[in-house]
Amino acid sequence: MNAKRYAIRDWPEGERPRERLVAEGARRLTTAELLAIVLRSGARGQSAVDLGRTLLGEWKGLAGLESAEPDALAETMGMGPAKIAQVKAALELGRRLLAEVERVARPRVTSSKDVMELMAPKLRGLQHERCEVILLNGGNEVVAVETLSEGSLTESPVYPREFLQRANRHHAAAVILVHNHPSGHSQPSAGDRALTEELVLAGDLLRIPLVDHVIIGRRDHYSFADRGLIEEYKRRPRRPA
Structure with missing residues (x-):
């Protein structure tokens, strides 16, 4: 290859990484080509x-x-302080973007209001x-939201075993139960209260606490935690099996 071809500016425009990124998008470039844009x-x-290929090969990606x-990095020919700083800055930006995306x-x-913002729509x-x-998870961040059951106008059966299996599958540190009342009223039924108490006790035994059960109505919601019922159920003596 002619020595001039080592300079990307001498390449045909359609082959230059920077021009290709603008024309085709970053995802169309290889990792080495993206690194080349950073290295300049x-x-x-x-x-x-x-x-870029040399660096990726030497450091396994x-x-x-x-x-x-x-x-x-400075031991690689061509890697001076400026290039090292450019590469490190680009990688740090990628790390921060990933952290930001994960937060979003x-x-x-941490409250029934948060539950409503997440689930009411x-x-x-x-x-x-x-x-x-x-x-x-342990930081009260949502690991997953899963449908346990769908039912009729008046009920949707929930089985504690299935409920806890979902928690174990995702290595959850805590769980929140949420369901809607198609009638529009958010007040819990006797069945809702009994189920909540059963799940509180089962969760405590397995150390996967039920921290709330929120019922979504047409205009409002009912939170067992806000009314102190989760803690009340924990204090109740366990019924013999």
């Missing part, structure tokens, strides 16, 4: 794309590159009863 130039006898110390994708639920207005479980 290569080394003696290497284009920026070649240098982006994860290794991210953990590499600057002094170690995993809202924290999904359940309010349904013409049949649906029961959902919100699975939380």
